[in-house]
Amino acid sequence: MPDHHFRRDSSERLAFEMSRVPAADYPGLCKAVVTAFGLTPDYESLAAGLDAIVMDHRRGEQVVEMAWDNWSGFVVVAKSTGSEPLVREIAAWLLQSPWGECGERA
Numbered sequence: 001m002p003d004h005h006f007r008r009d010s011s012e013r014l015a016f017e018m019s020r021v022p023a024a025d026y027p028g029l030c031k032a033v034v035t036a037f038g039l040t041p042d043y044e045s046l047a048a049g050l051d052a053i054v055m056d057h058r059r060g061e062q063v064v065e066m067a068w069d070n071w072s073g074f075v076v077v078a079k080s081t082g083s084e085p086l087v088r089e090i091a092a093w094l095l096q097s098p099w100g101e102c103g104e105r106a
Helices: 023-037 081-096 098-105
Strands: 004-008 014-018 040-048 052-059 062-069 073-078
Touching: 004 081, 014 081, 023 040, 023 052, 023 062, 023 073, 023 081, 062 081, 073 081, 081 098
Parallel strands: none
Antiparallel strands: 004 014, 014 073, 040 052, 052 062, 062 073
């Protein structure tokens, strides 16, 4: 399976996955995406454990979840159909970012 790809989760939400992004990169990667796309973090949605971290981010009516877990790596998930264009924008940006090279570094 490619290191970076789109998929649908079990709820049919569009997701973009980067499987080789290390957990240590999650905070910096989220901050970079927030800055690049003018997102507002929803700190009340934050859930973190030993093998996963999840938080929602909003731009207007569009909401995406940015998550990391030890099975999928870094994942951006559309919280609604209307948020799918934002996931695609973020994915295009990520592929041009230093994190887009994670698959080649491993």
